[in-house]
Amino acid sequence: MKAVFLTLLLGLVCAAQEAPAQPESSEITAKWYTIYMAADHKEKIEEGGPLRTYFRQLECIDSCEKMSITFILTNYDSCTLITVVAQRAEENVYHVDYMGKNSVQLIPASESMLVFYAENFDGEKTTKVTYALGKGDSLSQEDIQKYEEINNERGIPNENTEDGSNTDNCPK
Template sequence: MAADNVMAIEEDGLRRAYFRAVHCDNGCETIRFRFYVKLNGKCKLFVTNASGGGAYGMYTADVPGSNIFKIIYKSSNFMVIYAIYMEGEHSLDHTRLTLALGTGRSMSEEEREKYEELTALCNISPQNIRYLTEADTCPD
């Protein structure tokens, strides 16, 4: 995962998440995510739905704050999502993220390169990428 505000995804950051499942329903009109967030060192499970897709491929998710996202790359076992979280009442208070989601616990070199390339295209520094597999101690 990467963010323009890297503090948001550091340990105990508000947007640091450990994903477990992504389910696409109704031709991807709805996408369901299952993930953990560590709060005070404890893993808290979240299950959230996102709706949208449509002509522009934009989704909104029912998470704290306002969230919109788009799947910017998808293969049979790997996807990259670009997301914007509105943190406050003003549109300038936001965090932009990219998320790499896939099957298994590691990325191939090709997937890693693709993710870094797409993160840079989203104007997020590849230096802000945090690979979370080793830090993930939440249940499966």
């Protein structure tokens, strides 16, 4: 009898677990700018690093089955505008090839902040990276705290955070 009860209880607990909600198209499609970026391998987002990117726009395509991502890649004094299209693989995960293989997840943190989380595999190692995206050039203290919590949950040290709002010298 205890086994039946435990099985039923486990089933109820599993049913109560919700997968992260897929952001709505209206939450994604907009001009977004990199306010902060962080990575577990910080060299990837430092000046001249392959994942030091400054976002410009996200756009849902085909009911968010695809996502257009426009950003600027910087290499010291040069700014290169790049657009890639990510394909949704699972409910809230997209895949795109850029500087390796990437799994991407969008995390709406507030009305003014969207966190872009990616795991980049460059052929040798996987780098976890987050970008705190805002519609302006700053975030509230609450948004910054939420961003730090998201980094902690993913094993990204907050001391590896770079301020993108002060280093984005590329045309908006």
